[in-house]
Amino acid sequence: DADVTQTPRNRITKTGKRIMLECSQTKGHDRMYWYRQDPGLGLRLIYYSFDVKDINKGEISDGYSVSRQAQAKFSLSLESAIPNQTALYFCATSDAIPGAYNEQFFGPGTRLTVL
Amino acid sequence: KNEVEQSPQNLTAQEGEFITINCSYSVGISALHWLQQHPGGGIVSLFMLSSGKKKHGRLIATINIQEKHSSLHITASHPRDSAVYICAAELRETSGSRLTFGEGTQLTVNP
Numbered sequence: 001d002a003d004v005t006q007t008p009r010n011r012i013t014k015t016g017k018r019i020m021l022e023c024s025q026t027k028g029h030d031r032m033y034w035y036r037q038d039p040g041l042g043l044r045l046i047y048y049s050f051d052v053k054d055i056n057k058g059e060i061s062d063g064y065s066v067s068r069q070a071q072a073k074f075s076l077s078l079e080s081a082i083p084n085q086t087a088l089y090f091c092a093t094s095d096a097i098p099g100a101y102n103e104q105f106f107g108p109g110t111r112l113t114v115l
Numbered sequence: 116k117n118e119v120e121q122s123p124q125n126l127t128a129q130e131g132e133f134i135t136i137n138c139s140y141s142v143g144i145s146a147l148h149w150l151q152q153h154p155g156g157g158i159v160s161l162f163m164l165s166s167g168k169k170k171h172g173r174l175i176a177t178i179n180i181q182e183k184h185s186s187l188h189i190t191a192s193h194p195r196d197s198a199v200y201i202c203a204a205e206l207r208e209t210s211g212s213r214l215t216f217g218e219g220t221q222l223t224v225n226p
Contacts, residue, residue, distance in 0.1 A: 031211055042201065042218040050211035058213070088156065096211060101146055101163035104214065109156045 003027045006091050006107040014115050019078040021110050023091030031094045032074040033104065034058075034066060036087040043090065049074055050096070081114040088112075118142045119204050121217035128224050134189040136220045138202030145207040147185045148214060149176050152199040161187070163205075192224045 004025045013019055023032065034046040035058075045058030047066040055068055063085060067075045078085055091107040119140045128134055138147070149162040162169050162176040164185075169176050173192075178185040189196055199221050203214040 033213070040218065043203075043214075043216040045213060045215070048211075048213055054210060059215075090158065092158075101165075102212065103160045103163060104148070105160075106158040109158075 002108065004091060004093055004105050004107040006089075006110050008110060009108065010111045012113045012115065013081055015082055017081050017114075019081050019112065021076045021078075021089055021091075021112070023074045023076070023107055025072050025091075025093045025105075027093055027095075027105060028071070029093040029105075030071065030096050031102070032068065033092040033094075034064075034074065034076045035090045035092065036060065036085075037090060037109075038087050046076065046089075078112075078114075081112075083114045086112060086114045117217070118215050119202055119217040121200075121202050121220050123220060124218065125221045126223070128192050128222070130193055130224055130226050132192050132224075134192050134196075134222065134224075136187045136200050136202075136222070138185045138187070138217055140183050140185075140202075140204045142204060142206060142215070144204045145212060146205040147176075147178050148203040148205060149185075149187050150201040150203060152201060152219065154198065158201070161200075189222075194224045194226050197223050 007022045030051045033048045035043045037043050049055045049068045065077045089110045092104040094102040094104045122137045146165045152158045173190045175188040199219045201219045202217040
C-alpha cells in the first residue's frame with residue numbers, strides 16, 4: 001500500500017464549485033505539504049504544516065484553504081474553483097529529524113480541471 | 116527571478132551518452148534536493164546533499180556551496196532514464212523547512 005495517498009486522483013468540476021482534495025499518510029510524519037504543478041512553472045508551495053497546530057501559507061495560497069485534521073491527514077480546499085486553478089496537485093510529507101536530511105515523500109497527484 | 120534555476124529545460128540524448136543537468140540557486144540553503152518525476156507523474160527523491168558529491172548507481176550529484184551550483188550527472192544513459200528531473204533548494208525555517216523548486220528538466224533518452 002502507498003505511504004502517501006491522495007483522493008480523488010482526477011476531478012473535473014465547474015467554476016464556482018467548492019472542491020476538497022484529501023491527503024493521507026501512513027509514514028508517521030509530522031510535516032505535510034500541498035503543491036501545485038503547472039507546465040513550465042514547476043512545483044509551487046500552496047500550504048504547509050509542521051504539525052497539527054502549525055499551518056503556514058506558501059507562495060500561492062490565495063484561493064485555497066487547508067485543514068490538518070490529524071497527523072495523518074491534510075486536506076486542501078478550493079472554496080470557489082476558477083479555471084486558472086486547473087493543475088496537477090501533489091501532497092508530500094517529511095520527517096523532522098534535527099540535523100538530518102529530511103526527504104519529502106510525494107503522493108501520486110490529483111489532476112484537477114476547472115471548466 | 117526564480118530562486119532556483121535549472122538548465123537545460125529540455126535535453127535529448129542517445130542511449131549511452133553522459134548527461135549533465137545544472138542547477139543554480141540564489142538563496143541560502145540547508146540542503147539541495149534532486150527529484151525525478153516519472154512520465155506517469157509520480158515524484159521520487161534521488162539525492163539530498165549539502166556538500167561534495169553523492170553517487171547512486173549511474174547517478175551522481177555534486178554541489179559547490181560557494182558557487183551556489185549543483186549538477187546531476189547520468190552515466191551510460193538509458194531510455195528508462197527519460198523523465199523530468201527537478202532541483203529543489205531546502206530553506207530552513209524556525210520550526211521546520213520547505214522546498215523551493217526549479218522548473219525541471221525534461222530528459223529524453225533515445226535508443
